[in-house]
Amino acid sequence: xxxxxxxxxxxxxxxxxxxxxxxxxxxxxxxxxxxxxxxxxxxxxxxxxxxxxxxxxxxxxxxxxxxxxxxxxxxxxxxxxxxxxxxxxxxxxxxxxxxxxxxxxxxxxxxxxxxxxxxxxxxxxxxxxxxxxxxxxxxxxxxxxxxxxxxxxxxxxxxxxxxxxxxxxxxxxxxxxxxxxxxxxxxxxxxxxxxxxxxxxxxxxxxxxxxxxxxxxxxxxxxxxxxxxxxxxxxxxxxxxxxxxxxxxxxxxxxxxxxxxxxxxxxxxxxxxxxxxxxxxxxxxxxxxxxxxxxxxxxxxxxxxxxxxxxxxxxxxxxxxxxxxxxxxxxxxxxxxxxxxxxxxxxxxxxxxxxxxxxxxxxxxxxxxxxxxxxxxxxxxxxxxxxxxxxxxxxxxxxxxxxxxxxxxxxxxxxxxxxxxxxxxxxxxxxxxxxxxxxxxxxxxxxxxxxxxxxxxxx
Numbered sequence: 001x002x003x004x005x006x007x008x009x010x011x012x013x014x015x016x017x018x019x020x021x022x023x024x025x026x027x028x029x030x031x032x033x034x035x036x037x038x039x040x041x042x043x044x045x046x047x048x049x050x051x052x053x054x055x056x057x058x059x060x061x062x063x064x065x066x067x068x069x070x071x072x073x074x075x076x077x078x079x080x081x082x083x084x085x086x087x088x089x090x091x092x093x094x095x096x097x098x099x100x101x102x103x104x105x106x107x108x109x110x111x112x113x114x115x116x117x118x119x120x121x122x123x124x125x126x127x128x129x130x131x132x133x134x135x136x137x138x139x140x141x142x143x144x145x146x147x148x149x150x151x152x153x154x155x156x157x158x159x160x161x162x163x164x165x166x167x168x169x170x171x172x173x174x175x176x177x178x179x180x181x182x183x184x185x186x187x188x189x190x191x192x193x194x195x196x197x198x199x200x201x202x203x204x205x206x207x208x209x210x211x212x213x214x215x216x217x218x219x220x221x222x223x224x225x226x227x228x229x230x231x232x233x234x235x236x237x238x239x240x241x242x243x244x245x246x247x248x249x250x251x252x253x254x255x256x257x258x259x260x261x262x263x264x265x266x267x268x269x270x271x272x273x274x275x276x277x278x279x280x281x282x283x284x285x286x287x288x289x290x291x292x293x294x295x296x297x298x299x300x301x302x303x304x305x306x307x308x309x310x311x312x313x314x315x316x317x318x319x320x321x322x323x324x325x326x327x328x329x330x331x332x333x334x335x336x337x338x339x340x341x342x343x344x345x346x347x348x349x350x351x352x353x354x355x356x357x358x359x360x361x362x363x364x365x366x367x368x369x370x371x372x373x374x375x376x377x378x379x380x381x382x383x384x385x386x387x388x389x390x391x392x393x394x395x396x397x398x399x400x401x402x403x404x405x406x407x408x409x410x411x412x413x414x415x416x417x418x419x420x421x422x423x424x425x426x427x428x429x430x431x432x433x434x435x436x437x438x439x440x441x442x443x444x445x446x447x448x449x450x451x452x453x454x455x456x457x458x459x
Contacts, residue, residue, distance in 0.1 A: 089134070090208070096128035109201040111186055111277045118203075118267040125207045132208040138230055141209040142171050143202055145181035145195070146217045146406060153408030155420065160406060162427050163220050169434045170221040173371050177209070188282035192258070192307045196277050203265045215397070216259035218405055219335055222345075222426055223394035224433040225375025226332075228262065233327050237264040238272065240311065241335045242328040247312050248319075253297040256315075256328060258308040259399055260335035268325060272314075275322075279310040332387040333395040338403070339414065341395045342422040345429045345445060351392045353458045355381045363456055368437040398426045421446065 101107060101121040115121075126133050144167055151157045164180060171178040184190060185197035195214055202212050211230070233239050242256025263269050279289040281304075289305035293313055300309055315323050333341070356362045361377055385393035402411035403419035410419050425445040432441045436457075440450040 089131070091129075091131040094129070094131070098128050100125050100128060107204075109185075109204050111189065111197045111200050111273070112282070114274055115204070115267075115270045118270050122207045122265065129208070136208060137210050139209045140176045140211045140213050140228075141202060141206045142167060142176050142178040142213045142215060143181070143195075143198055144178070144215050144217055145198060148182050148184060151406040151408075153404075153406055156406040156408060159420075159423055160217055162423075163217055163405075166220040166427060166430050167215060169430075170224055173224060173368065173434075174227060176213075177206070186282060189277070189280050193277070193280040193282075196273055196280070196307070199263065200270075200273055203269070207265070209265055211262055212265055213262050214260065216399065218401070218403060219260055219397050219399040220426060220430060221396065222341070222398045222430050223396045224430060225371060225378065226394070226396045227372070227375075233262070235325075236327040237266060237268045237325040238262070239327045239329055239334070241330065241333075242312075243330050244315075244328050247316050247328075251297050251299075251316070253293070253300045253309040253312055255312055256308065257335055257399065257401070258311050259401065260397055272322060276307070276310055276314065279305045279313075280307070281305075330388070333397055335397045335399040336388075336395045338398050338400045338422055338426065339418075340389060341398045342425055344392070344395075345425055348392050348394055349429070349432075349445075351385075352378075352394070356458055363458070365439075365455075366437070368434075371437065400426075 101124070126136060144164065146160050151160065153159075168178060170176075179198075179202060181198045184194060185201055186194075189197055195216075199212055199214055203209075206212075213228075239262040240256050240258060241260060244255075246252045246255030263273075277283075278285070279293070280286065283289075286305055289310070290303050293305055293309040294300050294303055296313055296316070297309055315326060315328075355378065359377070359381065362374060364374075366374060382393055385391055387393060400419065400423055402413065403423070404410055405419070405423065408416065410416050428442045428445045428447070435441055435450060436453055439453055441453055443449065443451050
């Protein structure tokens, strides 16, 4: 049974009922509240859906900040303090917005376009990029390279890869930058002249580097611990392996070797390379220079002008202008003739093992990054080893002059087999010094396989 109140309420809810005036007012108010409530809920629902579809990555910080247009976001630079170096030293993510020599429309990286005031331009760049200033006086960039095309010798490309790996290993151990080039930066300067345009371009591309170190593709480091004695060269701008008496007295074109040289990044070097390059094949006087060099150095083996004989000529004939700043290094193997070195490698290996048997700290396993310290430890035992020919010290750089691993057109003084076997022995000799830090070594210098190094090797 239904009560009268419930019955009346039920009736008023019927669409066919006719309510009184009092009931009409109540209904209007009730409907208004329902309408406003529904509208508010709808607005909340729409706002929620829009928020989900377009989330803000940081609503708290961006809410009060006026939104930038896309173009404005692109052009506003990120503020970086170039004076602050990164954790490892120089700030590699910052280039000063101030104008430098790079902003000049007359900038030219090519041989044949002399550079003026290079010392001041370098100093200015370092002032505007101060994170590169610490250590700049000893900073070295190593350069090497090969021809643009594939090697004719079937094993040539593999050998060049191993030679390059060797240079990368040495650079990594000592913290040097390295650049490998296989493009002719000057179309007329090929063969042995191709290195000069690379050196010139590298000097301008690396104003932070004090020294540019060219190492031929067929030269390798056979002492991975030895470091250049830069203090010895503080008053010089060019270092090459050579002997003054062979150049000035015997007039021999082999009185030096231009396949490895260290050149300071300075105005003197810019001027010197322009003079040196004027003997090259890009000049109309190339044939004339061939005749001049051949008549000056009677033992010169071929008629055309080459970089090595040209360098010897400048030392001999223009000594007052250039020679005082050129250091002819002969006290160690700044680069050494491979044939006299390769036959000594087995004996050197044995002598170094004997040293390690007597010194426990030299047998200690260590991280590659601290290899230089162990090289210093080893020096304590090498006082009687000597340097150069007849020494049982590891030769610093072994140069396979005349072997030509890429073309295969080796000098007829020796067989191709002696060249390739010699390269394998020297490369494995150097590789053992690197692999040992990774726990492995080649058991023999002609063996490509590796063995794990015993814990307390070689005791």
